Amino acid sequence: MSESGHYRPEAGMDVPRFAGIPTFMRLPHRRLAEAQGVDIGIVGVPWDGGTTNRPGARHGPRQLRDASTMIRLVNQATGVRPFELVRCADLGDAPVNPANLQDSLARIEDFHRRLVEAGITPLTVGGDHLITLPILRALARRHRPLALVQFDAHTDFYDAYFGGERYTHGTPFRRAVEEGLIDPGKVVQIGIRGTAYDGEDVRWARAQGARVIMIEEYYDRGPAWAMEEVRRIVGDHPCYVSFDVDALDPSQAPGTGTPEIGGIFTHDAQRMIRRLAGLRLVGADVVELSPPFDPSGMTAWVAANLLFELLCVLALARGGGPARRDAGV
Numbered sequence: 313m314s315e316s317g318h319y320r321p322e323a324g325m326d327v328p329r330f331a332g333i334p335t336f337m338r339l340p341h342r343r344l345a346e347a348q349g350v351d352i353g354i355v356g357v358p359w360d361g362g363t364t365n366r367p368g369a370r371h372g373p374r375q376l377r378d379a380s381t382m383i384r385l386v387n388q389a390t391g392v393r394p395f396e397l398v399r400c401a402d403l404g405d406a407p408v409n410p411a412n413l414q415d416s417l418a419r420i421e422d423f424h425r426r427l428v429e430a431g432i433t434p435l436t437v438g439g440d441h442l443i444t445l446p447i448l449r450a451l452a453r454r455h456r457p458l459a460l461v462q463f464d465a466h467t468d469f470y471d472a473y474f475g476g477e478r479y480t481h482g483t484p485f486r487r488a489v490e491e492g493l494i495d496p497g498k499v500v501q502i503g504i505r506g507t508a509y510d511g512e513d514v515r516w517a518r519a520q521g522a523r524v525i526m527i528e529e530y531y532d533r534g535p536a537w538a539m540e541e542v543r544r545i546v547g548d549h550p551c552y553v554s555f556d557v558d559a560l561d562p563s564q565a566p567g568t569g570t571p572e573i574g575g576i577f578t579h580d581a582q583r584m585i586r587r588l589a590g591l592r593l594v595g596a597d598v599v600e601l602s603p604p605f606d607p608s609g610m611t612a613w614v615a616a617n618l619l620f621e622l623l624c625v626l627a628l629a630r631g632g633g634p635a636r637r638d639a640g641v
């Protein structure tokens with residue numbers, strides 16, 4: 313612990329990064345009941361019961377804890393030192409039930425509800441993308457409806473799969489709009505691409521007012537433009553950020569269940585996340601990392617760094633630090 317009372321990651325110059333029990337970014341592990349004073353809690357949700365094709369994201373949190381031991385203290389691009397701005401801890405994994413989808417959603421919501429009630433900003437590691445729905449349900453008790461910035465190859469705005477299943481990782485944001493958790497007029501999706509079932513998801517989302525930025529428009533106009541679009545649409549509304557790693561190009565992030573070619577490159581993803589600084593961010597997640605499809609571990613390294621970038625902008629939002637919107641990006 314530092315002089316300011318903040319938890320500090322264990323230093324890589326004191327104990328080798330490959331030694332010890334891995335926690336997110338080598339932060340201390342605190343049970344939720346012992347988390348008084350924590351500002352940002354990093355949480356795992358080891359669950360992929362919403363996956364419609366290739367499973368494995370349930371193994372994401374453990375793999376990401378290991379990979380994130382390489383994260384250091386300072387964001388060299390922006391100068392942000394998140395562990396000095398705010399108190400961060402690894403709050404462990406939300407309880408899940410791999411044999412029961414609805415029970416898992418209830419447990420994930422309850423865990424995040426307790427975080428929100430304790431005044432802790434959640435930074436969550438999935439898990440498949442359906443885990444975002446119960447997180448939004450928990451956050452919506454305080455902020456309703458939320459704005460949403462989603463990096464993804466897919467809209468996840470479908471209505472139902474397999475003849476009526478309304479809860480899959482392809483449907484969370486349809487449900488979130490129906491439940492009034494997010495304001496579709498303040499939703500921005502970046503990176504949408506690939507083959508579609510029928511395009512109904514994009515038509516429905518746009519009809520509700522969501523800004524769906526297809527990858528072609530993103531490449532024509534650029535990441536800085538995309539983030540200006542985000543800032544214009546989101547404004548000062550309370551905002552959640554969801555990063556599906558399949559937004560990234562699979563040459564750089566192959567370890568995910570539903571890869572799509574022609575995606576976003578990692579450096580641009582870092583710069584876009586940095587440009588979220590100054591928004592009223594109330595939580596964020598990184599989802600769909602699937603270690604069984606990541607034999608080199610590359611995707612976990614990428615996801616660990618994006619988790620750190622998200623932590624930095626959450627810390628600015630939470631810590632009242634200067635909105636370093638243009639610093640180093």
Ligand code: MN
Binds near residue numbers: 466467468600
């Ligand atoms: Mn997704």
Ligand code: MN
Binds near residue numbers: 464465466556559600
């Ligand atoms: Mn996706």
